[in-house]
Amino acid sequence: MKSEVAQTQGWASTLDAVVVYAQGALCTRVARGTVPADGRVRVTGLPRSMDPGSLRATAAGGNGARVTEVRVEVAAGPAGTEDTGSLRREMERLRDVHAAARARRDRQAGLIGETAALRPVPPAREPGDPPRATPADAWLRLAAFLDARLRAQQHRLTELEEELRRAEHDLAVATDRWTRASTDVPSDDIATSLVAVVTLDGVDTAAGPVELELQYGVPGAVWAPAYRLTHRRGEDGGTLVLRASVAQRTGEDWTGVRLALATADLRRRTDLPKLRSLRLGRRQPAPTPSGWREPPAGLADLFSGYDAAGPRPVPVRAAPG
Known part of the structure; x- marks a missing residue:
């Protein structure tokens, strides 16, 4: 059983x-x-x-x-029928996830803009003060610090953009499923x-x-x-x-x-090629065709129906008038 x-x-x-x-x-x-x-x-x-x-x-x-x-x-x-309520709740949850991912991406982009805007500002020069020496070493250290900081922030921005793309994809799939389920009208019960x-x-x-x-x-x-x-x-x-x-x-x-x-085409035919035979040795001229060939199959039965019909009827001539 x-x-x-x-x-x-x-x-x-x-x-x-x-x-x-x-x-x-x-x-x-x-x-x-x-x-x-x-x-x-x-x-x-x-x-x-x-x-x-x-x-x-x-x-x-x-x-x-x-x-x-x-x-x-x-x-x-x-x-x-698929539950539209659960699909709607899933769509709303993914919408919140997408909004949070977008906010993190925008906040990281703002941090990159603030870091890139940093510039060395020398102190104001009072009237009568002698010219000061340019602190080249300090400027170079600041440039190296900004480059390392921007590199780390840019790497984090790349990760957040990938996370945002995944959230957009998941939200689009959930929205499509909810739309199809809410507008689907079953035609029968089978x-x-x-x-x-x-x-x-x-x-x-x-x-x-x-x-x-x-x-x-x-x-x-x-x-x-x-x-x-x-x-x-x-x-x-x-x-x-x-x-x-x-x-x-x-x-x-x-x-x-x-x-x-795979880059191949799934529906393309992949039959094995037919390889022609090769003859190794001294080349010889092709034989001359003899002109004779085998008779076709069923030639003996070609007139079997005529022979089975019997003798041919003799025509009757009309007497002269």
Whole structure:
């Protein structure tokens, strides 16, 4: 009875890794559970945007299990609505986080402006006083102090700007989710989802649960590189930072997954080239074609229908009038 219930409910899967290509992405999901007696497992959690023809499944671990069949089915169930109240509270919380990050960034920028405005001011000269010597050493020490202070403050400003960008991204995602949930009007009470039906063979029940890895391709994912070169005046080198901007509308949450990037095209054909044979040795002239070729297949049956029709009828001539 327990195996039947587990088979009906299916195994819940978790998104483990994503490889983003120039167009599209290759996702890897992991599911774990006990295989029923018939060896057929239903894995849930697949996105509706996936390509059914790209689904692959493998059995991980040393329990001797192997996948003999995998296919995609459409499952139907009651439609659920996302709580707009929790989404609104999350959006308001991220709005406060964004405001605090912006305030810290602006305060740090103000400190940099105050530090950069520091200038050496000599004391006022009274009438009749002799000219004073210029304190060059003091000016140089002040310039070195300001340079070190500005360098540390600029590094802190870079960190605060990155924190502000992350807060803006999180706020934009939360706002979009709240907008979609608040304006969504369900057309019916039935929702459909994709389920992977995996058939396993050679399962050792004494070895414990079986772990499955499912790979599938999804469209709607791209990435673009961004380069940032930092060089300070007076230094011999600089810092080159490579960043990647990833955008996806696959219907899945990629938070906390292992992410990799590839410049190849996921949908491009990668067939192996056909290599022509090479003959090593002294070159010989090509043989002269003989002009004879094999008769086509089925030539003997070409007139079988005519022969089966019987003798040809004799025409009857009309008597002269």
